[in-house]
Amino acid sequence: DTGVSQDPRHKITKRGQNVTFRCDPISEHNRLYWYRQTLGQGPEFLTYFQNEAQLEKSRLLSDRFSAERPKGSFSTLEIQRTEQGDSAMYLCASSVASQRASYNEQFFGPGTRLTVL
Amino acid sequence: QKEVEQDPGPLSVPEGAIVSLNCTYSNSAFQYFMWYRQYSRKGPELLMYTYSSGNKEDGRFTAQVDKSSKYISLFIRDSQPSDSATYLCAMSAWNNNDMRFGAGTRLTVKP
Numbered sequence: 001d002t003g004v005s006q007d008p009r010h011k012i013t014k015r016g017q018n019v020t021f022r023c024d025p026i027s028e029h030n031r032l033y034w035y036r037q038t039l040g041q042g043p044e045f046l047t048y049f050q051n052e053a054q055l056e057k058s059r060l061l062s063d064r065f066s067a068e069r070p071k072g073s074f075s076t077l078e079i080q081r082t083e084q085g086d087s088a089m090y091l092c093a094s095s096v097a098s099q100r101a102s103y104n105e106q107f108f109g110p111g112t113r114l115t116v117l
Numbered sequence: 118q119k120e121v122e123q124d125p126g127p128l129s130v131p132e133g134a135i136v137s138l139n140c141t142y143s144n145s146a147f148q149y150f151m152w153y154r155q156y157s158r159k160g161p162e163l164l165m166y167t168y169s170s171g172n173k174e175d176g177r178f179t180a181q182v183d184k185s186s187k188y189i190s191l192f193i194r195d196s197q198p199s200d201s202a203t204y205l206c207a208m209s210a211w212n213n214n215d216m217r218f219g220a221g222t223r224l225t226v227k228p
Contacts, residue, residue: 004160031214033214040125040220040221041218041220041221042121042123042205042207042218042219042220042221043161043205043216043218044218045215045216045217048214048215055214056214056215058215091160091161093160103149103166103168105163105166106163106216107163108160108161108162109160110158110159110160111158111159111160113158
């Protein structure tokens with residue numbers, strides 16, 4: 001399978017614990033995005049990277065959240081001191097951005113479902 | 118008021134019906150308009166995108182954008198049970214980096 005992969009698919013944790021999710025984008029995709037989706041809502045943009053540079057962060061990304069893409073390939077999203085309100089599906093997407101095309105399709109992974117007890 | 122409004126449904130139709138899904142938006146800077154399909158416990162997959170106003174057709178699917186009314190639609194002809202999913206509209210201002218999604222409409226097509 002050459003699509004976007006995410007690990008783990010499910011995570012149950014207790015309030016106050018730290019969690020880390022991993023995303024592996026499609027090979028050669030230089031952009032990587034993180035979204036959060038709560039039940040009955042559409043995905044909400046959190047942040048995106050072009051190669052290893054984090055270019056934009058949503059105000060939804062509080063200081064308990066940190067994302068990295070150290071070598072411009074896979075990315076991690078860490079949530080510190082989890083709260084019950086963090087329970088959601090965390091989606092990763094990747095795309096190829098080029099100067100020739102103004103539109104770049106984002107391909108989504110299956111998501112990591114987080115439950116904070 | 119949310120930037121993108123979408124009726125969450127649920128919407129239930131018989132097989133073969135024409136389905137109409139709609140979204141309204143408030144940000145006039147949006148230029149790219151997308152429709153995604155999301156099956157249960159899966160990530161969204163892109164069905165179609167449209168740049169600016171106009172219509173676009175792909176098989177049984179037709180997307181329409183009316184920027185003057187800030188209104189977009191997706192029509193599904195000859196709907197099939199396999200079309201049962203949640204349909205999300207999404208929009209972005211430029212370069213499709215910061216997409217804003219609607220809440221999604223849950224569609225069920227009954228055999």
